[in-house]
Amino acid sequence: MAKNALPSAFENFADARKEGFLTVKNLKDEGKKVVGTFCAYTPVEIFLAAGAVSVGICSFSDETIPEAEKVLPSNLCPLIKSSYGFAITEKCPYMYFADLIVGETTCDGKKKMYELLGDIKNVHVMQLPQTQTDEASIEMWYKEVLALKEKVEKEFDVTITEDDIKAAITIKNEERMLLQEFYNLSKSCPPPITGTEQLKVLYGSQFKFDYESKNKELRDVIDKVKKDYEDGVENVSKSAKRILITGCPLAGVTEKVVTAIEDSGGVVVAFENCIGVKTADRLVDENEEPYKAIADRYLQIGCSVMTPDTNRYDLLSRLVEEFKVDGVVEMTLQACHTYAIETAQIRKLMQDRDVPFISVETDYSTADVAQLKTRLAAFIEMLV
Amino acid sequence: MKEFYIGIDSGSTMCKAVLFDGKNLVDTYIIKTGWNPKISASECLDHLLEKNTISRDNVNITATGYGRETIDFADNIFTEITCHAYGGIYLKPEIQGIIDIGGQDSKVIQIQNQRVADFLMNDKCAAGTGRFLSMACEILDIKLEDIDGFTDIIDPISISSMCTVFAESEIIGLLSMEKDRSKIMGGVLQSIAQRIRAMTGKINYDLEAPILMSGGLSKSKALIEMISKITGLKVETHDNALFAGAIGACICAYNKNN
Numbered sequence: 001m002a003k004n005a006l007p008s009a010f011e012n013f014a015d016a017r018k019e020g021f022l023t024v025k026n027l028k029d030e031g032k033k034v035v036g037t038f039c040a041y042t043p044v045e046i047f048l049a050a051g052a053v054s055v056g057i058c059s060f061s062d063e064t065i066p067e068a069e070k071v072l073p074s075n076l077c078p079l080i081k082s083s084y085g086f087a088i089t090e091k092c093p094y095m096y097f098a099d100l101i102v103g104e105t106t107c108d109g110k111k112k113m114y115e116l117l118g119d120i121k122n123v124h125v126m127q128l129p130q131t132q133t134d135e136a137s138i139e140m141w142y143k144e145v146l147a148l149k150e151k152v153e154k155e156f157d158v159t160i161t162e163d164d165i166k167a168a169i170t171i172k173n174e175e176r177m178l179l180q181e182f183y184n185l186s187k188s189c190p191p192p193i194t195g196t197e198q199l200k201v202l203y204g205s206q207f208k209f210d211y212e213s214k215n216k217e218l219r220d221v222i223d224k225v226k227k228d229y230e231d232g233v234e235n236v237s238k239s240a241k242r243i244l245i246t247g248c249p250l251a252g253v254t255e256k257v258v259t260a261i262e263d264s265g266g267v268v269v270a271f272e273n274c275i276g277v278k279t280a281d282r283l284v285d286e287n288e289e290p291y292k293a294i295a296d297r298y299l300q301i302g303c304s305v306m307t308p309d310t311n312r313y314d315l316l317s318r319l320v321e322e323f324k325v326d327g328v329v330e331m332t333l334q335a336c337h338t339y340a341i342e343t344a345q346i347r348k349l350m351q352d353r354d355v356p357f358i359s360v361e362t363d364y365s366t367a368d369v370a371q372l373k374t375r376l377a378a379f380i381e382m383l384v
Numbered sequence: 385m386k387e388f389y390i391g392i393d394s395g396s397t398m399c400k401a402v403l404f405d406g407k408n409l410v411d412t413y414i415i416k417t418g419w420n421p422k423i424s425a426s427e428c429l430d431h432l433l434e435k436n437t438i439s440r441d442n443v444n445i446t447a448t449g450y451g452r453e454t455i456d457f458a459d460n461i462f463t464e465i466t467c468h469a470y471g472g473i474y475l476k477p478e479i480q481g482i483i484d485i486g487g488q489d490s491k492v493i494q495i496q497n498q499r500v501a502d503f504l505m506n507d508k509c510a511a512g513t514g515r516f517l518s519m520a521c522e523i524l525d526i527k528l529e530d531i532d533g534f535t536d537i538i539d540p541i542s543i544s545s546m547c548t549v550f551a552e553s554e555i556i557g558l559l560s561m562e563k564d565r566s567k568i569m570g571g572v573l574q575s576i577a578q579r580i581r582a583m584t585g586k587i588n589y590d591l592e593a594p595i596l597m598s599g600g601l602s603k604s605k606a607l608i609e610m611i612s613k614i615t616g617l618k619v620e621t622h623d624n625a626l627f628a629g630a631i632g633a634c635i636c637a638y639n640k641n642n
Binding site: 351361 | 489
């Protein structure tokens with residue numbers, strides 16, 4: 001595959017996480033409040049409506065794992081260990097600046113880690129139901145969303161008006177629509193951009209805190225990519241096998257999976273991960289009562305912490321068609337039980353649809369780069 | 385157009401090479417991979433060229449196996465999964481799959497319509513690999529080539545540890561209880577077969593169609609019998625199954641050129 005330099009449009013997003021450090025410091029100096037979030041289930045509209053800045057603090061590097069293992073068991077998901085490690089070592093500026101950290105009762109590992117994190121940081125945990133369609137769960141989650149609003153108002157000494165929350169819903173929906181438009185560009189054959197490039201924008205967009213300018217930058221990237229494609233710039237070979245990635249959160253060191261695919265004659269066209277389609281797929285209904293609409297939208301996110309995880313299966317089935325996928329690669333993180341168990345159902349789902357499927361387990365080390373390359377290259381050789 | 389193909393399967397333990405004329409397997413050669421896969425691969429190449437008096441310019445070279453990326457004189461590179469499958473089909477066209485137990489990994493491949501349809505690999509741990517067996521041979525003081533005559537596969541003593549390091553302690557424990565070595569070895573083969581079953585169970589295999597066992601351990605009838613028993617599948621081997629990867633490398637290159 002042609003190794004082109006990243007178009008300048010992507011550079012705005014490539015270093016967003018690093019550049020955001022300074023932005024957040026300046027925002028703090030101006031008196032802004034910062035909220036650290038872990039999961040796709042966190043309704044960030046509430047922080048926006050309160051005039052606060054929210055930022056993802058899931059960590060994707062093995063740097064702080066040894067420190068975390070002084071407290072946490074070593075046989076635990078690396079994302080949880082790493083995130084906790086960054087908190088106790090104060091090495092993540094976002095975690096450091098966070099006035100409030102919001103987590104949910106998602107997987108067992110995160111849930112229990114939040115208790116320990118609560119000893120050193122101001123943590124609020126929302127009780128996330130494990131099912132998505134029954135009345136009791138829907139009602140409970142709505143109450144949790146209202147409780148979060150009250151918590152934020154109290155912590156930051158603000159009142160969130162109806163106009164505030166509605167404005168927040170609108171601008172967040174705008175971002176989602178732009179992200180959808182962006183990743184949907186890869187439905188073209190060949191896709192206009194590589195998966196590595198797509199991920200840079202999806203991941204980087206989390207670390208831009210002024211929504212108006214972020215949405216404008218997203219618009220610019222979309223227009224640039226579209227124009228290049230229309231001008232006949234061929235960034236990806238026509239023969240590249242179209243891969244969809246699903247599974248655990250993918251960013252930072254685990255981009256090794258994307259690299260192995262794209263170095264072996266494949267191209268990642270879609271990410272059904274937390275950083276990807278999952279978080280941007282559906283909008284908050286602007287015609288509903290705002291908090292009810294927020295609660296209903298977030299609760300329906302597909303993730304292996306839900307039982308059954310029908311929404312993930314439905315989304316995957318849809319994406320495989322829409323993106324004309326040649327094969328599905330699932331990445332699970334070591335010791336992530338819910339995803340690892342659900343692999344059996346995803347394998348079956350893909351077998352029933354005649355879509356080639358492979359699941360690879362990895363961690364935050366780089367020790368398995370050669371093994372990943374062998375598996376993923378063999379998988380791509382297998383695709384017709 | 386080059387007349388001959390040489391396939392080099394540079395594994396973690398052994399380097400296997402074959403000479404292929406586009407139709408027939410002409411010659412085979414195997415040596416230890418050693419610390420430098422590139423050196424052993426070029427030794428294989430030189431041997432095959434010299435012995436068959438073929439000029440270097442007249443061969444197309446394909447590399448596979450763990451060392452494949454280091455073999456910079458190869459014209460093509462394919463992964464060992466694809467190569468084992470095509471080599472297996474060449475040796476036994478009717479197979480529905482491959483079980484390959486290598487030095488540091490084991491893999492299970494499903495073949496449909498003469499192509500790879502699915503595969504699973506265990507490369508995270510030594511359980512169920514050749515390394516596990518050589519560890520056991522060392523403690524039990526049995527040569528790898530003697531396991532067939534020695535092992536009691538009818539009444540094995542189960543080894544419950546899945547981790548090679550813990551299994552080692554478990555075997556030492558059994559020896560200290562003066563348990564029968566041949567039954568312990570039976571337990572070792574049973575443990576490998578159980579790891580293989582964990583993979584074959586995830587693939588929709590037909591119980592009747594044959595599966596080829598490839599790799600160095602395909603020489604062991606006792607292991608094949610144990611795997612057949614535990615997985616319930618029809619596992620067979622072939623005299624040249626050891627060379628399946630190297631043969632497949634030639635076939636992949638041949639298919640690419642024709």
